[in-house]
Amino acid sequence: MLVSSTVALVRILLATTPFAGMPPSPPECEASPRPMELHAESDKPPPVVCISPDAATTLLFDTPLTPGAVEVQATEQELQMGQGRQLVTLIPSARLLPGEWRKMTVRFDDGAAPAIATLLLYVHPARAARQVEVQRKARTVESYQREATEWKEQARRYQEENARLQAAQGQTAGLRGLVSQGLIGEAKGGVASENIQWPNRLYTVHKGNALAPMKAWSYRSYNRVAVELQLELLLDGQPWVAEGATLVDAHGREMPVLPLWQAAPVTSKKYSSVVVEAEAPPGTLQGPYTLKLWEAGGKRSVILENIVFPSLPSLTEQ
Numbered sequence: 001m002l003v004s005s006t007v008a009l010v011r012i013l014l015a016t017t018p019f020a021g022m023p024p025s026p027p028e029c030e031a032s033p034r035p036m037e038l039h040a041e042s043d044k045p046p047p048v049v050c051i052s053p054d055a056a057t058t059l060l061f062d063t064p065l066t067p068g069a070v071e072v073q074a075t076e077q078e079l080q081m082g083q084g085r086q087l088v089t090l091i092p093s094a095r096l097l098p099g100e101w102r103k104m105t106v107r108f109d110d111g112a113a114p115a116i117a118t119l120l121l122y123v124h125p126a127r128a129a130r131q132v133e134v135q136r137k138a139r140t141v142e143s144y145q146r147e148a149t150e151w152k153e154q155a156r157r158y159q160e161e162n163a164r165l166q167a168a169q170g171q172t173a174g175l176r177g178l179v180s181q182g183l184i185g186e187a188k189g190g191v192a193s194e195n196i197q198w199p200n201r202l203y204t205v206h207k208g209n210a211l212a213p214m215k216a217w218s219y220r221s222y223n224r225v226a227v228e229l230q231l232e233l234l235l236d237g238q239p240w241v242a243e244g245a246t247l248v249d250a251h252g253r254e255m256p257v258l259p260l261w262q263a264a265p266v267t268s269k270k271y272s273s274v275v276v277e278a279e280a281p282p283g284t285l286q287g288p289y290t291l292k293l294w295e296a297g298g299k300r301s302v303i304l305e306n307i308v309f310p311s312l313p314s315l316t317e318q
Contacts (some may be wrong), residue, residue: 098125
């Protein structure tokens with residue numbers, strides 16, 4: 001009598017206490033559910049299949065299964081299972097009580113992810129899924145390697161930008177900053193500027209630009225160059241904020257661009273100044289250049305061609 005009471009208590013606990021990862025409430029069971037997806041990402045909850053005593057449920061997989069690839073957390077007296085090349089049939093018995101949960105594990109040996117998938121079986125008193133399509137959203141090892149490489153490259157760029165920003169915070173601003181950084185001086189000249197819009201209009205505006213420069217200047221110091229643009233939106237739209245820029249010479253060589261500076265977002269009612277600064281060691285400056293500026297997502301951009309930089313007086317005199 002004591003043994004039978006203990007067994008009954010254990011069955012009640014199994015029926016009312018789902019194991020870790022279970023949904024907090026019973027699912028809505030349907031005879032013809034939608035196709036279920038197995039994802040490589042571990043943060044997605046496992047799909048749930050409704051089963052019912054003495055009713056057969058067939059799972060149709062889109063990936064071939066090797067013998068013994070499927071395991072169910074249930075005894076033979078509780079559930080009978082048959083496995084084919086791409087299908088699994090489940091026939092639970094009355095030993096499984098309504099409300100109980102069981103776990104089914106599927107292993108794949110094709111080298112793609114997920115290599116192991118979990119499905120949860122929920123026992124319903126009457127409603128069982130008769131046939132379920134199981135779609136495996138497989139990912140290859142190569143795709144993970146490419147993603148890891150991209151994340152590493154992005155992290156490297158963020159680290160470099162963060163280092164530049166931290167270095168800039170400790171530097172003196174204005175002309176004092178230029179002197180303290182050794183960018184100007186008797187041996188290196190000062191800072192030369194040139195209005196590249198008037199009167200000769202040296203640069204050309206690329207067709208399809210979302211913004212237009214009202215004014216434009218180019219600057220040059222001993223080992224830095226910069227372009228200052230006062231931009232306005234050509235069409236009404238959301239405020240525009242520069243996210244990135246490139247400065248490329250006629251041979252396709254890209255200059256190392258420093259973090260951008262923008263006075264304020266460009267709106268349909270207000271223009272704003274944007275400064276693009278790049279490193280240009282002596283002897284490497286070969287124009288003309290093409291400047292590209294874009295916002296987050298790259299939908300709206302600005303492209304200016306034939307950008308030229310002035311010569312430093314001290315360099316031309318030598």
